[in-house]
Amino acid sequence: MELNHTHDVCRRSWLEQANTPDCDFPLQNLPLCVFRRRGSAEVWRGGVAIGDQIVDLAALHQHACLQDLAAEAVAAAATTTLNALLDMGPNAWRALRHGLFALLQAGSTQERLVRETLVPQVDAEYTIAVHIGDYTDFYTSLDHAVNCCRQFGLEVSPNFDWLPIGYHGRVSSIGVSGQQIYRPMGQSRPDPAGAPVYGKCARLDYELEIGAVIGVGNARGTAIPLAQAQQHIFGLCLLNDWSARDIQTWEMQPLGPFLAKNFATTLSPWIVTLEALLPYRTSWTRAPERPQPLDYLRAAANGSHGAFDIQLEVSIQSASQAAQGRRPRPLTRTSFRHQYWTLGQMIAHHSMGGCNLRNGDLIGSGTVSGPTAAEAGALIELTRSGIQPVDIGDGEQRGFLEDGDTVIFRGWCDSAGYARIGFGTNFATVVPPLTA
């Protein structure tokens, strides 16, 4: 994939709101969702963000504003999931982007028709945009690994340098931004010498992650080479990998996290396509003092590894801040560029043994933490397991999450010379258990 006119920062939309400098969804972005009007019984259908509006792809399909492959792509995306669009492959995704770009650009002769398809984002509700067959979560930030291991007096495991460590996660409990997160009940062992106890999770945490949606899969028994891995990604979103630390500590030996993670995962509604992100590809290098990876995890050229510079921010809004309409202060500012392993390497490794990926599969990057303390992507790191509570604003402090807290992720790409490509927000609110 190469840069083209859809990345030109000088192009503007006829929708003026999309041209404002801090808008997440300018003409150059065009992320996809599945939506309907909030509280309605409308059918779910694909949508594309432009400014503060959504282009209703079902309506656009009926208006027949696009031709050829772009028209086929709109038809595929006019339904309750985007899987049929994903299945069409990168040429169709590109045709849809370029077709929409032409329709939404200032001067388009079809502005009037397209305006009829717009739904304000404030009137919409969202659902997961794809049917997810499998969800894999990785653990690929060395800073996160070091921060976590240090607290338990452990070394980062020796395989961390050699492979992107991953494990399978729970699909059934994946939800979309805006959802409520029931604090899980669980087994933990507060007294390491005693018997475990049953009770409410006392150390509820978030994990700041990037989610990647697989667009094109591979057959069982075949591997996806690193050089081709990015072509298999449809797009990216923000992912909150909710984590119950007290449950995790007790259960995760020897087979990994289970109930500590499977009660909920939250995705942002918008999938930002890989083509929109092209200007924000970054080089990938491994510090010379660390081992260089095996051949299947090394690419010939920079930009081929699938590394991206995505700015990320986390804040927690307490129930009282929400009641008073106070905007919380950011706790974390970091970038996805710090990740030790790239998305391309995750996909190459995932498939190297013959495991088949399918369209709609979800990959979690693992917690994104940067090299400084303020760049940590989870409370367990920011607060040193709750020992050093963090100021969330308005005099409130948090060791771990309390009921009523809303965890808010924001993500965007921004650099001189290119349009801002925003991910929107991923937020969800912790509520008490139903079953306590």
Add this chain to the structure above:
Amino acid sequence: MELNHTHDVCRRSWLEQANTPDCDFPLQNLPLCVFRRRGSAEVWRGGVAIGDQIVDLAALHQHACLQDLAAEAVAAAATTTLNALLDMGPNAWRALRHGLFALLQAGSTQERLVRETLVPQVDAEYTIAVHIGDYTDFYTSLDHAVNCCRQFGLEVSPNFDWLPIGYHGRVSSIGVSGQQIYRPMGQSRPDPAGAPVYGKCARLDYELEIGAVIGVGNARGTAIPLAQAQQHIFGLCLLNDWSARDIQTWEMQPLGPFLAKNFATTLSPWIVTLEALLPYRTSWTRAPERPQPLDYLRAAANGSHGAFDIQLEVSIQSASQAAQGRRPRPLTRTSFRHQYWTLGQMIAHHSMGGCNLRNGDLIGSGTVSGPTAAEAGALIELTRSGIQPVDIGDGEQRGFLEDGDTVIFRGWCDSAGYARIGFGTNFATVVPPLTA
């Protein structure tokens, strides 16, 4: 659920083959599958085993031999997956069983019509009978845990006594009996002091497991109490959790097995319903020297824990044995009754934190190994990691699996006073990697 006339060993079918003593599929069993004629382009549809035949449920639906709830259940099962039937719940499953029992019993007035729906099993091919949303694999045999840990000089982890340890597995690579298993490529570290290497898995193994198919799920945030857990199970099958031991050893710290397991999982085609298995429920007790579990993992009455006495057998047929038509000798004979944790406990634990199960979800029991050496459910145990190769018959020995080996699982319940309830076979053949 209580025993009833469908468990009466004296009842016979008009299909004489179903009345032979060692038949896996007598009138009292009636397991379900999804099938079509082998090599045809027919649509997949539900079927029920009787003797050496399959009752084609799509044909039965057209013949309208059943009434009321049983008729609705047949309609739901006449399609490409059984999920719609599962969604109808235990009353519908029971109505279908009792309706089919009446149709297939000697003396049925509808014998002629039902005969028209029969397809010989030798002419059929099978697919996975349900759409699986999530697959969870457990680790619940203490004998297996001890056998494995001992080889690495480790103790079984202290949480083993307190909770059924589980982790999420891969759905995309689940296949049905008869499939080919590509030996995975992978990263391993033969020299524990050296760098890892890329290559073919050198220690390929099977794991003998019971698979449980969830029939009725739970809402996110709610838990399934142990006393109700069995009502959520539609039925059981035989599951082979293929395992690449060399890859597993290197990758599994700290987040569990990943590529070592996700290249393939094989299911037997037949799902044996829980009602068919009722005579084989067993009591569950915990030896007094081991800790008693927390309340949510204890049931008031025996039989409520979800423990079953299922006989299990493993054999390996080499390529040369297959070419000469030689039947392999059994390597393992054990029973599912030895499992430290029951299926009911697995479900109660899985949902206790609010994780939602959905109909069609698959639960793997974890390797079933019994207390003696000949009851081990994996080669890593039988051969002590390949050090003591095992005789598979005809002078051949195995440390781990070789290309061309077919791994064959058989399972059945049998006791005086009740009909034999067979699971049929689960077999699959190891072939070289596609990508080496």
